[in-house]
Amino acid sequence: MKRAQDFLRHKEEGMPYYNEPVMREPQQQSLTYMYPQSADRVIIVATLCLIGVGVLMVYSSTAILSMKKYGTSFHYLKNQILTAALGIVTMVTFAKINYMRMRRFAIPLLCLSFILLLLVFVPHIGISAGGARRWLRLWPSTFQPSELVKIAMVIFLSDYMAKRQEDMKTPVKGLIIPIAIMGIFQIVLLKQPDLGAIISLGLLTISLLFIGGVRLSHILGLLLLSVPILYKLMLSVPYRRRRIMAFLDPWQDPLGSGFQLVQSLLALGNGGLTGVGLGQSKEKLFFLPEPHTDFISSLIGEELGFIGISLVILLFIIIFIRGVRIASRLKEPFGAYLCFGLTLMIGIQGVVNFSVVSGLMPTKGLPLPFVSYGGSSLLINMMAVGLLLNLSKTIPREEWKPEVNKKRRRRVTRTDRASQFSLPFGNNSPTSIFSKGGHGGTL
């Protein structure tokens, strides 16, 4: 209560308080700390909505498969609910930690993700399925290191770019080193193979570097250079070219290379405007491959129709826009890069997934964040949302809508009051201590 009074005092004095944390016991180090602002509730609601849709659709898509494999229709549903619960815990945790402390772990995390990525190839530890080695045996479940790689890369790059803001314009430090690191990861991913991860990792890295201030000419040069490599990798081998290019006309070989996409298109087309109804999908009856993971959005389209899938896309757009907004209001470079990077990570995965199922991109396995079945993806994305919320709390309410002066006052008081009671990310945690290096601002 005392602290709340302190904040009010600060506010009355017209002092910006996002960088004015309470420093009662500065000597006490803690991983968690609290900013006076509440977390971005729009992102929370949107994320929870997506998780809800995911749980629902995972059940719808796996009930029969589960019955067939495990004798109960709830196997996958149970897993997904458990993971979602774990994901929410993860989100809350990462919303509370001192994000600045993550800078210390940026490089170790990247190394860890690389080691885990390599461990996939170790027999007994790595698990191969469907011709790909992507998973680690992690009792009682499995873990997909490529998911971790994405967030590790974002954290690493944010740290890297925040440290070397001036160097970013140089070709070596600004472009070649990050790209080389990305390249190493991509080579390993290629061996798995996990082309979906390669694509999203590549897009993510280049987008972040672009934001980080790398010269446009450097980026364009890189893209030009990568053309022959991409050609060599993807199009030189006829069968691979056929498979990759099948998305242009899947009907040419609807039972072979075009099969997945054809089934996905059939599912979507069958859905129409309003869908065939929850649980009524016909495509999930083993026609559509991966209906609970990579192609869950086709199933959403079939069962919930264009309206349903549009709402899901809208949720992604909302999270994306919200994330960009937070990022652009952050003054501290690491936080800003991190926020933008995480937002991009979620957005790019979403776009790639929807593009794949609708035939705008070649068919490559990539789960839909929050929705697809799969613990690694869900946990990592929840971690990202947690960090987004964390960062959102560092922005004062005044900054949200500076142009609306009349409503500002009332709005602030209301949200302030509400935030004290309503959310777990509220500012009334008695243990929250601002740590030393935790300055959120640029002052």
Place this chain on the structure above:
Amino acid sequence: MMDKKRVTILTSIILFCFIAVLFRLADIMLVRHRELAKRSRTQYLIVQDIKPKRGTVYDRKGRELAVNLELDSLYGIPSEVEDAKDTALKLSSLIKVSDSTLEHRLSRGGDFVWISRKLDPKITNRIKEMNLPGLEFLPETKRVYPKGTLAAHVLGFCDIDNKGIEGIELKYDNYIKGRSRKLMLGRDAFGKNLSTGSIPEISGDNIVLTIDEDLQYIVDKELDKAMQETHARAAVAVMMNPETGEILAMADRPAYDPNNPSAFSPADRRNRAITDCYEPGSVFKAILVSGVIQENIFPLSQTFDCSKGSIEVGGRIIHDAERHGVLTLTQVVQKSSNVGAIQIGMRFGKERYYKYIKAFGFGEKTGIDLPGEVSGMLKEPSRWSGVSIGSISIGQEIAVTPLQLLRAYCAIANGGYLLKPYIVSEITDAEGKPVKVFGPQRIRRVISERTSRIVTDILTTVTEDGGTAAKAALDGNPVAGKTGTAQMVDPETRRYSHSKYASSFIGFVPADKPRIALIVVIFEPKGEHYGGHVAGPVFKRIAEQSLTYLNIPIEKDNHLLLVEHDEDR
């Protein structure tokens, strides 16, 4: 801190991608919805033909004459058979297929081969117990005739695929077999049927016959007895309701079992009552007499001199069986005098006689609803030779079916109407609602009421003392009828045989108020061959039992009269 412009550009690109996806989805899901949904349906829906069960055939009182039985058929999946030789050996001990044939079938590859269809449940169980790989069962329905040979020639039979081959099964196959219904079934990618609930059972239409099982049984039994006694080659009996044309019983001998038709020769499976025509002999005299009386050619008191015992027509001499004196018209019929009949025929004239033969329905199909009916043989008068009028007067040179004859007699019995005989009274659907109902159909009026009464009286004398068919007389009820003893043409010599006869008796009873009309034809009896002696008693026995069954009161019962007198006192 971040480059605002770059953030805006990148954000716009991503947002643009989202919008592009939305447009793309709108194209797929809204514009191409119909086309894709149709394509989708073709892969998860399979159209399955549900084969209907055959309808049941009932007698007129609703007793089942043809039903279905669920049996398992054994088929092999050669690609899954492990040891064709061993499998074949084990199977051949149970089913009637040799092990070499089986081995050949099971070892030639492929996914489907019939091994034995519609197996006995006991054998099915034993094969199931052996648990041989690559052998599967498919339930099929087998047509079963629970009454065995009863009315077999009417019912006909089905082939292994339940297609009607003979009789009612063939004639009404389109109704009985039912319409196979197309059912849309959902299935998963493995082709597994996903529809919940059982596949509706559909069945074809049921047939209700005019046949009465009890009457049919009486006729069958008596024909069997006659066959035993006379050692005849074949026999036919048809019972008809003379007022309506309903066939009450129709029996052919030799009998066959429709449950196992292949064990019998096609000749035995023929419904001779409609498919075989023969020269009827003296029974045809009734037709002649009916025409003569209808046309009032001469008074009924007219007499004919038959004392010579023979008559010459167109160079052919025709004899009577025994010498008669001067006979009246009635007596000519009663004693079945050929000489008298020929005299009458010659007086009648071939044109008029032909007109009446035609009017009585000879030379044309009766139109009964059974397959394979023949129209018989009737020559145009212009093609008649000099001897024809004589021959036809005594029922030669004309070929008729037993049913045609019976129908003609029914016209005499019912006051002159030629009827269309029918054997199916009703077709009902699976729920028992009538689909089609059949009723009596008069084709034309042949003779007047008066003529029919006179002819009936004349025919009644046949079974009285002095008639040729005293043995067909019933206690109490007068029988109107006529005997026939036709020589059959020997196929080798192409002349009338002196050992092969078709002995017949047609009549109706009670003569004054006919309830049943019955024809009994015994083909080629050994020994006694006179119609009155061979077919007459059969007629009597059948008629007697039938009248009892039909609860027709005995009209002239002395005992009954006595009781009445007792009451008077």
